[in-house]
Amino acid sequence: MIPLEDLLIYSGLLFAVGVFGVLTRRNFILLLVSIEIIMNAAILNFIAFAAYSPSTTSLGGVTGQGIAVILIGLAATEVAVGLAIVVALNRIIGSVNVSKAMELKL
Amino acid sequence: MFLGLTGTSFKNGGGIFAVIGEGLALAFGVFVAIEEVLAPGPYHDRSFVWLALPDGTNFVMGILVSPLGALMLIVVNVVGFLVVLYSLEYMEKEEGLARYYAELMLFLTAMNALILADNYLEFIIFWELVGLCSYLLIGFFWKKPEAASAARKAFLVTRVGDIMLFVGVFIFFTSFATATAGGGVNISPYPGAVCPSHPITWSCSGFVFAPPNADSSQPFLSSSVLTGANSTLMTLGGIMILGGAAGKSAQFPLHTWLPDAMEGPTTVSALIHAATMVAAGVFLLAITSIYIGFTVDAAMVILAIGGFTSLFAGTMGLVSRDIKRVIAYSTISQLGYMTMAVGAASLVVLGPGGAMFQLFTHAFFKALLFLAAGAVIHSVGSQDLFTMGGLSKAMPVTAYTMLIGALALSGIPPFSGFFSKDAVLSLTWSAVQKYPMMFPFFLLALAAVFLTALYIFRLWFLCFGGDKSRATGDQHVHEPSWIMQAPLVILAALSVVVGFLPLFGGFSGLLPGAASWGVFGFTVTGGHIAFSSAPDLYLSLGSLALALSGITVAYFFWGNGKVFGLPENSPLKAGQTVLVRKYYFDDAYDGLAHGVVLGLARAFDWFDRYVIDGTIHGFERVFAAASTKARQAQTGLVSSYASWIILGIVLIVAFFLYGVPHLSSLWGGG
Numbered sequence: 001m002i003p004l005e006d007l008l009i010y011s012g013l014l015f016a017v018g019v020f021g022v023l024t025r026r027n028f029i030l031l032l033v034s035i036e037i038i039m040n041a042a043i044l045n046f047i048a049f050a051a052y053s054p055s056t057t058s059l060g061g062v063t064g065q066g067i068a069v070i071l072i073g074l075a076a077t078e079v080a081v082g083l084a085i086v087v088a089l090n091r092i093i094g095s096v097n098v099s100k101a102m103e104l105k106l
Numbered sequence: 107m108f109l110g111l112t113g114t115s116f117k118n119g120g121g122i123f124a125v126i127g128e129g130l131a132l133a134f135g136v137f138v139a140i141e142e143v144l145a146p147g148p149y150h151d152r153s154f155v156w157l158a159l160p161d162g163t164n165f166v167m168g169i170l171v172s173p174l175g176a177l178m179l180i181v182v183n184v185v186g187f188l189v190v191l192y193s194l195e196y197m198e199k200e201e202g203l204a205r206y207y208a209e210l211m212l213f214l215t216a217m218n219a220l221i222l223a224d225n226y227l228e229f230i231i232f233w234e235l236v237g238l239c240s241y242l243l244i245g246f247f248w249k250k251p252e253a254a255s256a257a258r259k260a261f262l263v264t265r266v267g268d269i270m271l272f273v274g275v276f277i278f279f280t281s282f283a284t285a286t287a288g289g290g291v292n293i294s295p296y297p298g299a300v301c302p303s304h305p306i307t308w309s310c311s312g313f314v315f316a317p318p319n320a321d322s323s324q325p326f327l328s329s330s331v332l333t334g335a336n337s338t339l340m341t342l343g344g345i346m347i348l349g350g351a352a353g354k355s356a357q358f359p360l361h362t363w364l365p366d367a368m369e370g371p372t373t374v375s376a377l378i379h380a381a382t383m384v385a386a387g388v389f390l391l392a393i394t395s396i397y398i399g400f401t402v403d404a405a406m407v408i409l410a411i412g413g414f415t416s417l418f419a420g421t422m423g424l425v426s427r428d429i430k431r432v433i434a435y436s437t438i439s440q441l442g443y444m445t446m447a448v449g450a451a452s453l454v455v456l457g458p459g460g461a462m463f464q465l466f467t468h469a470f471f472k473a474l475l476f477l478a479a480g481a482v483i484h485s486v487g488s489q490d491l492f493t494m495g496g497l498s499k500a501m502p503v504t505a506y507t508m509l510i511g512a513l514a515l516s517g518i519p520p521f522s523g524f525f526s527k528d529a530v531l532s533l534t535w536s537a538v539q540k541y542p543m544m545f546p547f548f549l550l551a552l553a554a555v556f557l558t559a560l561y562i563f564r565l566w567f568l569c570f571g572g573d574k575s576r577a578t579g580d581q582h583v584h585e586p587s588w589i590m591q592a593p594l595v596i597l598a599a600l601s602v603v604v605g606f607l608p609l610f611g612g613f614s615g616l617l618p619g620a621a622s623w624g625v626f627g628f629t630v631t632g633g634h635i636a637f638s639s640a641p642d643l644y645l646s647l648g649s650l651a652l653a654l655s656g657i658t659v660a661y662f663f664w665g666n667g668k669v670f671g672l673p674e675n676s677p678l679k680a681g682q683t684v685l686v687r688k689y690y691f692d693d694a695y696d697g698l699a700h701g702v703v704l705g706l707a708r709a710f711d712w713f714d715r716y717v718i719d720g721t722i723h724g725f726e727r728v729f730a731a732a733s734t735k736a737r738q739a740q741t742g743l744v745s746s747y748a749s750w751i752i753l754g755i756v757l758i759v760a761f762f763l764y765g766v767p768h769l770s771s772l773w774g775g776g
Binding site: 101 | 742743744745748749752
């Protein structure tokens with residue numbers, strides 16, 4: 001098997017890609033996509049730890065996989081809420097462009 | 107004694123209360139003096155601790171009736187009473203009378219308290235108060251710009267003197283502190299003397315005006331204390347005290363305020379600037395010479411300043427047109443005599459009795475001269491000598507009482523001035539014999555005798571001599587009423603009588619160091635007449651001759667209605683100009699003020715404006731720029747805020763991952 005560290009590095013890179021996306025995307029929807037990528041990176045971490053536990057039927061292995069499934073569901077919930085925010089924001093500012101939401105500027 | 111102080115308390119309202127109050131004060135003052143004469147020796151009452159510092163220093167207020175103080179009480183209160191009485195009529199047409207009497211009473215309170223002060227600190231407090239009252243009263247007619255500026259001038263010039271006084275007192279205070287075994291600090295010039303109750307008090311032992319031992323016949327320091335390692339400092343202290351006295355008593359070079367102080371009412375001039383406040387300076391010198399003492403150098407300086415001033419002022423009095431200014435210069439000159447006498451007495455290790463005797467007699471005849479001048483001004487309506495003349499027919503009482511005052515001032519027997527001036531001159535002569543380098547000042551003093559007679563009789567002849575008046579316009583020349591005449595007569599009588607007072611042994615107890623009374627070389631000690639020394643005889647005769655010749659010269663120039671003016675092309679005219687411009691002293695001080703003081707003020711202003719304010723503005727600019735830059739972080743863009751958040755998270759995680767183990771290993775797991 002490939003070493004654990006490689007998997008972790010890979011999920012870390014994925015996380016970095018997601019963060020980069022959050023910081024630079026101007027489209028709200030793509031912002032949500034980037035957040036999804038971050039979530040998936042975290043889930044991947046869990047799975048990696050689960051796969052490298054002593055046996056797949058021991059407590060560590062099953063737990064990890066279970067957490068992954070729950071988290072996927074959680075991600076879906078969160079996306080639903082996020083899309084609701086996007087729709088509401090679209091009503092207010094009339095666009096999905098993040099740089100048009102400047103209410104926080106002093 | 108306390109009532110003697112409160113009797114002159116701050117009173118408002120009309121003059122009658124002032125007269126009653128001052129009358130009470132006079133009664134108590136005389137009572138105290140009589141007590142003092144009968145039971146000689148200072149009465150000391152240390153009344154209360156006024157300020158207690160944490161390290162054990164106590165500042166105490168107390169009352170001390172010393173022999174000198176008793177003498178001064180008589181002077182101040184007699185003259186004060188007569189002046190207040192006189193003011194009832196003299197000032198009746200002025201406005202602001204309540205203010206006048208209040209200020210006058212405040213002055214008398216402060217003066218009495220100054221005399222009764224028990225330590226230098228208390229003395230200074232009342233000294234300042236007296237100066238304040240002088241300022242208020244000179245500027246009584248404050249609507250006149252000359253009066254207001256004269257008041258300011260008086261205050262500022264005496265202020266310079268006051269600063270020197272503070273320095274002097276401070277020098278003495280710090281140099282006399284010695285540590286005692288009990289851990290406290292003793293302020294005493296007498297090594298081994300112990301303060302009775304407090305570890306340190308300002309009025310402790312020798313620093314207070316109380317003798318170190320119960321034997322009051324030897325009240326002063328032995329000269330040994332004043333020589334030795336500290337003597338330069340002691341000399342400096344003495345000279346600083348002289349500076350304070352010079353400011354108050356208008357000696358050179360702080361004399362410029364007194365002639366201008368004549369802008370105040372004549373009664374004020376009589377009380378404050380002839381008899382009492384200016385005498386406070388001499389009183390200070392006398393007290394210091396007894397209870398601390400002057401080194402030889404300091405005493406020489408005192409003698410020199412006094413002698414010089416006496417002639418210096420006399421020359422200026424000779425050319426003055428204003429009747430009050432002539433008398434003012436005469437005051438400065440006589441104070442010069444007193445100062446000189448204190449210096450001389452210290453040089454021959456005698457007490458200041460001679461100076462105090464001169465102060466005593468001078469107060470009476472000077473006040474007389476001023477009040478008589480006031481009567482003349484009151485009826486003639488002008489102060490210019492060249493508009494008077496021939497008044498002796500219309501105002502005989504005034505004329506003849508003033509004549510008595512003038513004779514006393516010139517030192518003609520049997521008037522009091524003769525005896526006191528003789529005492530001063532013989533003291534100076536003894537000092538000169540011990541220290542021959544002082545001889546020039548003795549000559550100055552002798553010249554001043556001649557000049558004094560000259561200018562005062564110039565005044566008298568111009569004013570009263572001749573038959574007709576030189577006045578322009580009509581005047582209502584008349585004698586003032588009895589209220590103004592009575593003080594004149596009383597003072598004239600006193601001027602005759604007080605010269606003989608030291609014959610009485612009790613009185614001479616009030617004049618330490620002048621235990622014998624002598625003229626023409628005869629001295630009277632305890633009822634025995636003895637011929638003491640030939641030089642004294644020549645001295646008395648000589649000064650008498652000088653005075654008489656002064657009168658004769660004055661008669662020659664100004665008697666019988668003549669007015670002598672220098673012809674236009676006379677070479678002496680330049681000299682006259684110098685005198686009239688007061689040796690350009692006022693101009694010099696003005697120039698000094700403009701140049702130095704204003705220049706300094708401008709420099710400080712520049713500093714304040716550009717350096718200090720500049721720094722503040724600099725700070726302003728820095729902060730404004732910083733905030734402009736900082737504001738740029740508020741973009742309003744969600745993504746930039748998100749990036750800040752993520753950066754913060756990364757830093758925190760890094761700190762906990764790497765920083766914390768580092769730090770705990772650095773601190774050794776503590």
